[in-house]
Amino acid sequence: MxxxxxxxxxxxxxxxxxxxxxxxxxxxxxxxxxxxxxxxxxxxxxxxxxxxxxxxxxxxxxxxxxxxxxxxxxxxxxxxxxxxxxxxALMFQEHALFPWLTAGKNIELALKLSGAAKPERRAEAERLLELVRLQDAHRKRVHELSGGMRQRVALARAPAQDSRLLLxxxxxxxxxxxxxxxxxxxxxxxxxxxxxxxxxxxxxxxxxxxxxxxxxxxxxxxxxxxxxxxxxxxxxxxxxxxxxxxxxxxxxxxxxxxxxxxxxx
Amino acid sequence: MASTDTGVDTEKDGSTAAEQNRDAYGLVGLEAGLDALDSVQSGRTQLRETLIRKVLPPVTAVALVLIVWQLLVWANVAPDYKLPAPSDVWGEVSDARVQGTLLDYIWTSVSRGLLGFLLALAVGTPLGLLVARVAFVRAAIGPILSGLQSLPSVAWVPPAVIWLGLNDKMMYAVILLGAVPSIANGLVAGIDQIPPLFLRAGRTMGATGLRGAWHIVMPGALPGYLAGLKQGWAFSWRSLMAAEIIASSPDLGVGMGQLLENERNNSSMPQVFLAIFLILLVGIAIDLLIFSPLKRWVLRSRGLLATR
Missing domain, CATH: 3.40.50.300 (P-loop containing nucleotide triphosphate hydrolases)
Known part of the structure; x- marks a missing residue:
């Protein structure tokens, strides 16, 4: 054992x-x-x-x-x-994704706030969505995602914040x-x-x-x-x-x- | 048991043979299945349904009002210099259209109203942001701002005339004093209703200060802000009509308020009715063409619009 x-x-x-x-x-x-x-x-x-x-x-x-x-x-x-x-980066019990943005834009906002240049953001957001196997959800609004999908997007947003520690x-x-x-x-x-x-x-x-x-x-x-x-x-x-x-x-x-x-x- | 996970059988196909590749393939399929089962289907309503649900009821209501009006005229409840027939009012519409003056009246007022509203927007938005986000400012002028909302803006017409004279400046001043409190208060209410979770999430992402205001606070407050804008427009329009009715001068172009006042002096009841209808129609049209679509778009994109 x-x-x-x-x-x-x-x-x-x-x-x-x-x-x-x-x-x-x-x-x-x-x-x-x-x-x-x-x-x-x-x-x-x-x-x-x-x-x-x-x-x-x-x-x-x-x-x-x-x-x-x-x-x-x-x-x-x-x-x-x-x-x-x-x-x-901090993840909550509720997904805390911004409902006025699409799944992809939520991640792009995190990238933007951590100082990523504009041309990289789109590609990096796509890479991160792929990481949680949601590559098709880029243009989806938060309310169109299931609870599990929302938490996966939130999970993908965490590395976008350029942090080494996920809380x-x-x-x-x-x-x-x-x-x-x-x-x-x-x-x-x-x-x-x-x-x-x-x-x-x-x-x-x-x-x-x-x-x-x-x-x-x-x-x-x-x-x-x-x-x-x-x-x-x-x-x-x-x-x-x-x-x-x-x-x-x-x-x-x-x-x-x-x-x-x-x-x- | 402290654990809530016990006793749940997850469906993993072929879990006996999947000892070595228990992750990748099975998980992908499982996730795809869960995503498909849980996703929300949202569709738009059909055109025919929209006509029946949204267009038919108000048209019926207007038709009923016209019928009752015509019946009252036929029953001679009031002499026709007090209650003109619908056809007389319609006759004034075609007269004014023939003379080409109708659009002038409308344009004079609408351009004033919209420009004044845009000025109020430019003043009210930063003011609302300040009141909502700076505790001292809120304590200092928050109550005054709420109180100003209930002050009829007609009250500002006499001092505005004395300060600024009988001109367009005076009109804009009255519109501003009427609309700014509504817009600022709407934004404050919208900001107060943002779930604290979004603000916390924004802060952990580094959205503080102006960046936070732009990326988190303003979009989060948008539904309340739009409600404030809508009310702000209503107040702009009302203030403008009050100003136009009270302050008439040959130097000022004839707007719809002046039309109403002039025709009252002429004792031309059909024209007075016409002016009132026009004022009402413009108010409704701006709301239907600008604010309602904006509001629906915001709510729909956030999944806040109930389809039924």
Whole structure:
């Protein structure tokens, strides 16, 4: 059995990174108590190596989306520092494609905003659509695409932003199971073809084990890194593989343990 | 189980033999199938259906109004210097057409109205963008701008005459004061309704400042902006008619408002009716020829137009 479950050793020798999160905490004003602060993230330390696929796993309210927003520089940490290799691309649960543009123009806009010259944009957009096997969708409006196709266009838009790091905030949560399964295959394929680093947020343990090289489990309130696993199952994996199931069982147990702690006080 | 994926059997043809090539070929076929099953089919409506659904009802309504009008005339509910027959009004149309003055009246007013509207567009758009995107500006003049919308622009005619005199400048001033608040408010409303997700996506793509305004904010706000433009045109037209009726001078070309006022002085009721109909018709025509097609195009291209 190729499966290895081990606590990831902290790689102190790495000097290059796609993202480096150091001692990051984040507090928001607590509702109800004037002047009070609610700590959402507490002393998070996380490195994403170039080309690495990391998933952030946690129950609701563990601050995993907050952490992703911080890495995307949409918000500032209360303490600590975050460094990324270039501006990361961000993918959401909703596709976030602009409905006033065609699929192709959506990608071309991302290229334009990252400084690509006009003659290249059209060809590059076509190449990226081909990457997600949607070469015929160039002129299609967003509303003419299915949910899965929209997320594939969004997936193709991410490399167009000229970033080495793709942040994904539960991007497949709103899709049906069959489409999600296909998109897992696509994401794995594109990740290995492009060499992008991926930081993927989810609460779905099976999805985590299907995709990740490294799984980071966050505890809730405040979000702290509870445990890490390295998933050694070779890609391509299937969500129904027994090895995936086996690892999922262990991680699920740990996740449930984290959730139970909140019921005890 | 935390997993939501269990128990779903995905259809992968030949999954037993596909151990080595489990990806490429099967995935392509699977994706093609999913795409075909999920894609939205959108078609245009037939011409005949359009005629029955869109043209017939208003034509019926107009015919009914004409019939009732004619019946009232036949029943002699009012003397004919108060209520002229439809045929008398139509007679005025052909008279004015023979004299070639009808198009002059219309052109004088429409050219004023459209030019004034374009000026209002040039002023109202940056103003709306500022109010929507700069918190201080919004707090400072947002309420005033909303309040100005409810101020009838006729109120501006007397001061405009004193400040600018009886000329075209005064007309444009009144149109601007009437239309700018509508256009600016429409844009503000449109910007407020942009899903925050688009703004976040735009920011992660590097669309900030003016680039963000051009690529994300303006196109995102377009439906609300168009509604503001439509209302802005209505206000332009109303303001202009008010100005033309109140401020008449031989120096000013005769527009439709002046026509109405002149014929009231002449106690020529068919001509007064004619002027009112023309004013109404121009308003409807501009809306039907410019704003409705624009709005339909925007909504259709975004998939927001319900086909039924």
């Amino acid at each position: 190729a499966t290895t479950i081990a606590k990831a050793a902290e790689d102190a020798t790495a000097v290059t990174y796609a993202a480096r999160v150091e001692h990051v905490s984040k507090s928001f004003p607590a509702p109800g108590t004037p002047g009070g602060r609610q700590r959402v993230l507490d002393d998070i330390r996380l490195d994403v190596a170039p080309g690495e696929f990391v998933t952030l796993l946690g129950a609701s309210g563990c601050g995993k989306s907050t952490l992703l927003n911080l890495v995307a520089a949409l918000d500032q940490p209360s303490t600590g520092t975050i460094a990324t290799d270039g501006r990361p 994904m905030d539960e991007p497949f949560a709103a899709l049906d199971a069959i489409t999600r399964d296909v998109l897992h295959d696509e994401l794995t394929r594109i990740w290995s073809e492009t060499g992008l680093s991926v930081l993927f947020v989810t609460h779905n343990v099976r999805e985590t084990v299907r995709l990740a090289q490294r799984v980071v489990l966050l505890s809730s309130r405040p979000g702290r890194i509870a445990r890490e696993w390295t998933v050694g199952i070779p890609q391509p994996r299937r969500i129904e593989d027994s090895a995936v199931a086996e690892v999922s069982v262990e991680i699920t147990e740990e996740l449930r343990g984290e959730i139970r702690r909140h019921g005890q006080h």
